[in-house]
Amino acid sequence: MNTLSKATQQSLRTRLSFIYDEETTDSLLLPEINSIAKRYRSQLQNTPLKQAWDEQDVVLITYGDSIRDSSQKQSLATLKRFADKYLKDAFSTIHLLPIFPYTSDDGFSVADYRMIRSDLGDWEDVGNLRENFDLMFDFVLNHCSRVSLYFADFRADREPYKNFFIYEDPEKDWSNVVRPRSTPLLTEIPTREGMKYVWTTFSADQVDLNYKNPRVLLEVIDILLFYISQGSRITRLDAIAFLWKEVGTKCLHLPQTHEIVKVLRDLVNELAPGALLLTETNVPHKENMSYFGEGDEAHMVYQFSLPPLLLHAIHAGNTSYLYDWLKDLSPPPEGGTYFNFTASHDGIGVRPLEGLLPDEEVKQLLEDMRARGAYISTRRNKDGHNSPYEINVTYYDAFRNPGNQSAPWQVARFLLSQTFALSMRGIPGIYIHSLLATANDHKKVEVTGATRSINRHQWSEEDLESLLEVPESNTFTLVNEYLRRIRLRRAQAAFHPDAPQKVLRLENTHLLGILRTSGDEKQTIVALYNFGKCKQYLDLQTQELQFILGDTHHWWDLIYDLPPIIEDGKLVLKPYACHWLVTHAETKPD
Numbered sequence: 152m153n154t155l156s157k158a159t160q161q162s163l164r165t166r167l168s169f170i171y172d173e174e175t176t177d178s179l180l181l182p183e184i185n186s187i188a189k190r191y192r193s194q195l196q197n198t199p200l201k202q203a204w205d206e207q208d209v210v211l212i213t214y215g216d217s218i219r220d221s222s223q224k225q226s227l228a229t230l231k232r233f234a235d236k237y238l239k240d241a242f243s244t245i246h247l248l249p250i251f252p253y254t255s256d257d258g259f260s261v262a263d264y265r266m267i268r269s270d271l272g273d274w275e276d277v278g279n280l281r282e283n284f285d286l287m288f289d290f291v292l293n294h295c296s297r298v299s300l301y302f303a304d305f306r307a308d309r310e311p312y313k314n315f316f317i318y319e320d321p322e323k324d325w326s327n328v329v330r331p332r333s334t335p336l337l338t339e340i341p342t343r344e345g346m347k348y349v350w351t352t353f354s355a356d357q358v359d360l361n362y363k364n365p366r367v368l369l370e371v372i373d374i375l376l377f378y379i380s381q382g383s384r385i386t387r388l389d390a391i392a393f394l395w396k397e398v399g400t401k402c403l404h405l406p407q408t409h410e411i412v413k414v415l416r417d418l419v420n421e422l423a424p425g426a427l428l429l430t431e432t433n434v435p436h437k438e439n440m441s442y443f444g445e446g447d448e449a450h451m452v453y454q455f456s457l458p459p460l461l462l463h464a465i466h467a468g469n470t471s472y473l474y475d476w477l478k479d480l481s482p483p484p485e486g487g488t489y490f491n492f493t494a495s496h497d498g499i500g501v502r503p504l505e506g507l508l509p510d511e512e513v514k515q516l517l518e519d520m521r522a523r524g525a526y527i528s529t530r531r532n533k534d535g536h537n538s539p540y541e542i543n544v545t546y547y548d549a550f551r552n553p554g555n556q557s558a559p560w561q562v563a564r565f566l567l568s569q570t571f572a573l574s575m576r577g578i579p580g581i582y583i584h585s586l587l588a589t590a591n592d593h594k595k596v597e598v599t600g601a602t603r604s605i606n607r608h609q610w611s612e613e614d615l616e617s618l619l620e621v622p623e624s625n626t627f628t629l630v631n632e633y634l635r636r637i638r639l640r641r642a643q644a645a646f647h648p649d650a651p652q653k654v655l656r657l658e659n660t661h662l663l664g665i666l667r668t669s670g671d672e673k674q675t676i677v678a679l680y681n682f683g684k685c686k687q688y689l690d691l692q693t694q695e696l697q698f699i700l701g702d703t704h705h706w707w708d709l710i711y712d713l714p715p716i717i718e719d720g721k722l723v724l725k726p727y728a729c730h731w732l733v734t735h736a737e738t739k740p741d
Contacts (some may be wrong), residue, residue, distance in 0.1 A: 154189040154736075157478060160420045166220040166221070166410045166417070171231075171365055175213075181368050187376065188422055200283060200425030201243075201384060204488060204578060206646045210287060210385070212495055213583040215271040220612045227267075227276035229612050237619065237630075239283050241637045242654040244384065246287035246580065248496050250277070254296040255356040257496065257607055258289070259389065264374050276383060287385035288378045292371050293393050294357040297340075302358055308340045317350040317361045329403040330531040331393075331433070331540060333562050352393050362395055368411065375415060376422065385427045385451070388412070391442070392432040404438055412448040427451055429490055433497070433541075435505040436476070441609040446484035451578065456502035458493045459542070461568050462549055463508060464528045465727075470663040472508050477654040477665075482576075488648040489577030493568055494585045496607060497527060498541030520544055522553035524591045526602035543602040547588040560684065562588075562629055563727035567680060569633060570710070570729040573640045574665050574678040576652035581637070584608060587615070588629045601629040615662075639709055639731075639732055644669035645676040654677075655695060661687050662724065666699060675699075676709070677732040681724035688721040 153160060160181065162328060167176040179589040211234070216226035217503050218233050227250070234245060249258030261385055264623050267273050280286060295301055306310035325459030328336060330352075338355040350359040360367050378386055393406040412430065419426045428451040430442040436456045442449045464473040483489060487547075504513055517527055524545035529537035542549075550564040565588065573579050583589075584606060592608040618626035640646050645667040655664030667676045677699055681687045691700060699705060707716050709731040716723040724730065 154185045154192060155418075156421060157495065159417055160185075161303060162417050163414060166414050170368075170407050170410050170414075175365055180365055180369070182487045183370060184418070187369070187373050188418070191376040191380055192422060194375065198380050198382060198423070200423065201381075202425045204427075204648050206643055206648070206650075207641045208243045208578045208648065209241065209489075210246050210578060210580040211238060211583060211586065212246040212248070212492070212580050214248045214607070214609075215250045215268070216609060217583050217607075218610045218612050218615060224270055224412045225276065226270060226472070227272040227280065231280050231282075233282055233612065233615075234280070237634070241634045241641070242284065242286055242581075243641075244285040245280060246385070246387070247277070247280075247289070249289045249291060254298050255284045255354060257601075257603070259291050260294070260354070260357045261561065262274050262292050262299045264295075265377060272333075276690075277381060281382045285384040287387060288381075288383035289387050289389055290371075290375060290378060291389045291391040292360070292374075294351075294353060294359045297356050297358055298432055298707070301360075302660050306340065308343045310712040311366070314363055314364045315367055316358050317363075318347040319350060319398075321348045323398065326533050326535075327399060327401055329401045330389075331535050333531045334388050342453060350396065353390070359393070359396070362407070362411065367461050368414070369414070371417070372418060376418070378422045379419070379426045381426065384425065387428055387429045387431055387643075388415075388449075391430045392434060392438075402529075403434070404441065409441070409448060411443060411446060412442065416448055416450075423463045425429055428463045429453070433500045434502055436503055436507065439495075439503070440481070443484050443487050443673060444691060450486065451488055451493065453489045453490045454575075454577065455500050456507055457491060457572065457575075458499045458505050458546070459501065459516070461571060462499065462546075463504075463512060464519075464663075465550065465564050465568060465681050466519050467512070469660050470682050471660050472512070474654060474656070474663055476507050477663075478656075480652075482651070484705065487577070490580050491572050491575045492580040492582070493544035493572050494582040494606070495580075496582070496603070497541040498526075498606070499546075499605060500526075500541050500586065501539045502530075519551060523548055524593065524605075526596070526605060528602055543605050545589050545591050545606050545608075546582070546585045560727060562625070566629070566632065566636075567682070567727045567729055570636055571678075571680055574646065574667065574676070574731065576648065576650065576667070579640075579649050582606075586630065586633060588626060588633075612615070614649045635701075636710065641734075643676060643709070643733075644671070644675065645674040645733075655699075658693065659689065661685075661688060662689060675729075679722070679724065679728075679730045679732065681726060681728045684726050686726060687724045688718070689724060690719070690721055692720060707734065 165179050174629045183308045202378050218229050220229045252262040254260045286343040301312040301315045303315045340349050392404050395405040396402045427450040432439050433455050512708050519544045525542050528540050530540040547565050549562045552558040554717040589608050591605050595604040611681045650667050653666040663680050665678040
């Protein structure tokens with residue numbers, strides 16, 4: 152008996168027949184998918200998920216053990232204590248970076264997809280987090296660990312997983328394959344049948360799954376529905392762009408990969424309305440946007456170009472390139488939205504700047520970051536040379552002065568970057584080390600040998616709380632101001648993820664403005680920013696601003712809870728200032 156609706160089955164049949172063939176689809180895939188759906192349907196119906204996004208959606212990105220107590224055990228319980236105490240009215244969702252047993256890459260080499268790491272807790276601890284927050288899980292579906300049961304069966308030539316991995320001839324020409332790393336594409340592994348060269352996109356410990364075997368897709372569908380049944384409102388599809396491989400191609404964004412995302416979307420739409428898929432594709436902007444499909448792929452797509460463009464605009468004091476990108480940004484399709492972030496557990500991508508920032512500007516940005524303690528990782532190009540891939544630095548320290556000099560503008564620059572992202576169309580995602588203004592962790596890099604560790608500090612719960620309880624500390628001041636702006640943002644209908652966005656041309660490259668209007672047109676916010684280190688004056692007589700602002704005496708600044716400062720018909724913006732202007736009628740100030 153079929154569990155899925157006729158419409159979903161027809162859609163799946165079309166997609167799966169394209170990926171595989173009609174016989175495999177009809178004899179294996181559709182019957183098995185219906186069986187999986189039947190097993191999870193009742194569980195999913197009993198897993199309440201928020202049905203639509205709104206302006207209150209703000210995501211905290213964190214490892215399960217980014218904050219640890221003195222026992223260094225049950226870290227999910229520690230995270231819950233911290234989040235319940237400090238974050239309950241600021242964040243709607245907690246994104247748990249991989250919480251499963253792993254062997255490398257801080258969780259992204261998964262050994263068991265259905266078990267929680269013992270040092271973090273168990274599934275009950277995950278469920279406890281849902282008392283006050285929605286959850287977002289990471290699904291590492293391009294590759295898994297060499298110590299997984301899947302790979303053990305592959306090496307032993309044993310069912311059911313003996314065909315779960317790709318092995319190839321190293322003598323073939325693989326120069327067309329797009330690489331995110333400088334490590335070898337193929338890794339030699341001893342197996343029962345002799346030495347084999349397995350596909351390893353990211354590292355020798357992370358072995359790529361073989362999606363040409365349809366049973367791999369069935370396992371992936373089962374795991375995805377399991378995660379949603381455990382409360383994953385948003386599921387991040389890690390490294391999805393590399394999923395399907397074909398000899399002679401780039402092995403990136405292949406049509407089969409897009410169809411697999413559509414298969415997952417079809418199933419989520421029917422079985423778990425309210426669940427959302429977020430694709431992680433750290434590639435040039437146009438390629439990244441392709442994962443919206445025609446509204447039939449991802450619900451959410453990362454704005455990977457935002458972090459490096461913001462960084463450049465603030466360091467250069469020049470918004471030209473950021474403005475050009477924003478003005479050309481197409482609205483997402485109906486039922487889709489952007490995931491706006493400035494930092495994550497990974498570094499700041501350099502590839503998303505391709506076609507947006509001239510090479511000399513990219514070179515200068517990399518030099519500026521090295522001067523602030525950053526590492527620059529590389530990837531292997533088709534010609535065999537390496538090129539910059541990502542900047543490893545905490546976003547807070549990316550704004551400090553070179554060396555160990557004091558940086559009087561560091562806090563202002565950092566808050567500008569975060570406030571700007573909060574005002575953009577989409578859902579904000581905030582990395583815990585941005586929220587906490589964490590400094591570069593060079594000691595951890597020395598211990599792990601991994602440059603990404605610079606941005607993966609682990610806070611002691613006691614040390615962190617001592618800083619957050621002392622009004623004189625820099626952490627107290629910055630964190631509380633950041634949280635205040637997040638809470639303020641959550642109260643504005645004009646910041647709904649679907650509210651239209653217009654980028655304002657201000658004829659001053661130090662300045663940038665965004666116009667947001669609520670769906671019911673009852674609220675308009677004019678967000679204005681000074682990216683320069685000097686005070687700027689914005690002429691309010693320009694045609695565009697006159698039309699929007701009209702009589703400036705009727706406007707109010709939400710961030711400072713004051714009317715805007717006007718001198719001689721010009722709006723005054725202090726260095727690195729942020730202003731969210733609304734009318735008196737919208738704020739009803741005392």
